Amino acid sequence: MKRSTRRLIDEHDLILRVIEAISVEAKNTIVSGNFNESFWADSIDFIKIFADGIHHNKEEKHLFEMYSQRGIGKEFGPVAVMLNEHIVGRVCVNNMESALQNGKTDVQKLVSSAREYCELLTQHIAKENQILFPLGETVISDSDEILLNTLFDDAELELGGNQTILHYQNLVISLEERAGIVEVVK
Numbered sequence: 082m083k084r085s086t087r088r089l090i091d092e093h094d095l096i097l098r099v100i101e102a103i104s105v106e107a108k109n110t111i112v113s114g115n116f117n118e119s120f121w122a123d124s125i126d127f128i129k130i131f132a133d134g135i136h137h138n139k140e141e142k143h144l145f146e147m148y149s150q151r152g153i154g155k156e157f158g159p160v161a162v163m164l165n166e167h168i169v170g171r172v173c174v175n176n177m178e179s180a181l182q183n184g185k186t187d188v189q190k191l192v193s194s195a196r197e198y199c200e201l202l203t204q205h206i207a208k209e210n211q212i213l214f215p216l217g218e219t220v221i222s223d224s225d226e227i228l229l230n231t232l233f234d235d236a237e238l239e240l241g242g243n244q245t246i247l248h249y250q251n252l253v254i255s256l257e258e259r260a261g262i263v264e265v266v267k
């Protein structure tokens with residue numbers, strides 16, 4: 082059984098790959114003036130469904146709840162900071178979506194909101210990986226781990242289970258290819 086935080090760190094790796102693809106595409110967009118609408122629509126879909134709907138949902142509903150029961154409260158301290166950053170991230174992605182949905186895309190707003198999101202989430206993930214999760218390991222028992230893994234499985238199933246995860250893993254590769262980070266394999 083993988084530890085629950087190992088599962089979240091693996092998801093962080095996928096989110097960081099999308100952040101890299103978005104950062105490169107943002108630069109490409111500004112330098113070339115070419116705007117790839119489907120890239121941005123798919124990036125927003127990844128952030129909303131995978132990063133927020135699957136990943137942040139597991140943290141908020143299950144991991145942070147468990148931390149709270151074991152003495153790492155969510156009213157202040159590192160968990161409160163993480164929860165607030167999830168909210169700020171949602172504002173960024175809503176701004177990206179509204180920049181894209183206005184009929185005539187506001188490219189400047191889209192790119193600046195995307196860069197804000199990338200910067201925020203990069204720092205956020207580093208804080209979880211390096212500070213919060215190691216702190217959490219000191220209070221989580223083996224039986225807590227078993228429960229967390231079951232709750233994570235259930236949370237994934239609610240959003241389509243393995244098929245959905247596979248879809249977003251493939252979308253990461255596709256975004257990297259479209260941003261020109263990796264060569265298209267044919």
Ligand SMILES: [Fe+2]
Binds near residue numbers: 137167205209
């Ligand atoms: Fe988080």
Ligand SMILES: [Fe+2]
Binds near residue numbers: 136
């Ligand atoms: Fe996270």
